[in-house]
Amino acid sequence: GPFAGMPVGRVSRRLLETLIERRTRMYSKTTTVVNASGIHARPASLFVQKASGFGSKLTVRNVTKGSDPKDAKSILMVMGLGMACGCDVEIAADGADEQAAVDALVELIESGCGE
Numbered sequence: 119g120p121f122a123g124m125p126v127g128r129v130s131r132r133l134l135e136t137l138i139e140r141r142t143r144m145y146s147k148t149t150t151v152v153n154a155s156g157i158h159a160r161p162a163s164l165f166v167q168k169a170s171g172f173g174s175k176l177t178v179r180n181v182t183k184g185s186d187p188k189d190a191k192s193i194l195m196v197m198g199l200g201m202a203c204g205c206d207v208e209i210a211a212d213g214a215d216e217q218a219a220v221d222a223l224v225e226l227i228e229s230g231c232g233e
Contacts, residue, residue, distance in 0.1 A: 144212045147220050151227060152203065156202040157201035160231070160233075164231050166192065176219055177190055177209070178196060178207055180205055181205070182205040
């Protein structure tokens, strides 16, 4: 077969090491919600729309309330976090465009989600 003569053990081990390294290399930033009414329906919709434009797996969590990370591409998850004005939120991403994704979402929150 195509893998004849290849040191399979070494290849799979290197692949495993790469995957483990990849798992720990995640990009995240914490920011503060500035719009007076918090991340309610319209801002949440803009947030999810922006998040959905990226390929990376994106999560958001309400640091102030100590919530678990939720899917940043789900309107119900985002609205369910109850991100009020003054709340610290952490946005994390894992994927090829993780840095661009996190930076764009932080920028959106810091701009007051266009409000």
